[in-house]
Amino acid sequence: MKTQSIPYSDFAEQNRIEMVDFYNEATEDYEFWSNDYNMHFGYFIPFKTNPFKRDSMLNEMNNQVTKRLNIGKTKNRLIDLGCGMGATMRYALKHYKNVVAYGVTLSYFQVKKGNELLEGKNGIILKENYNNTSFQSDSFDSAVAIESFCHSGHNFNSLKEMHRLLKPGGRFVMADAF
Ligand SMILES: C[S@@+](CC[C@H](N)C(=O)[O-])C[C@H]1O[C@@H](n2cnc3c(N)ncnc32)[C@H](O)[C@@H]1O
Structure with a gap:
């Protein structure tokens, strides 16, 4: 039997x-999953979050991720790499008044609906592709990637781009399935 192999680059492009x-x-349907349009799984803490109240668990994930960024009191430029509808950005903007948030x-x-939800917020x-963005190097204090780098197979390029974007001493938090 003759088999035909598909070049990896074609496979990756088709996948994209x-x-x-x-x-x-499908994004619209996520409203059923989360009123805040969180497009990730939640963070369960026994007796604190409730699996039958999904948004409390989903926003707890935003809490767990953003608190690990150690956002101080000075202006903090945050980038969400694979931001979905910007739920994590909205969470960060609500809880840290010194944050300026960008999502790709x-x-x-x-882009269209997520920006509508961000109207009037910073x-x-x-x-943009998180593997190759148009942002300047060393231009962010914080970066997050929640269940997004999995789409690129946790590719070295995704981490390299995140590292390029972060200022020295900047922090990156990823929550994902491996
Ligand atoms: C499961 S959703 C998670 C969204 C968001 N992080 C959240 O937790 O609500 C995955 C996101 O990754 C984005 N994504 C996947 N590959 C991407 C890439 N190469 N560049 C930018 N975004 C990407 C998708 O467009 C989608 O917004």
């Missing part, structure tokens, strides 16, 4: 197209 299609089509996603639906979502 399907992922973007998925998020353009490949889904135009998330944050913006851009359609």
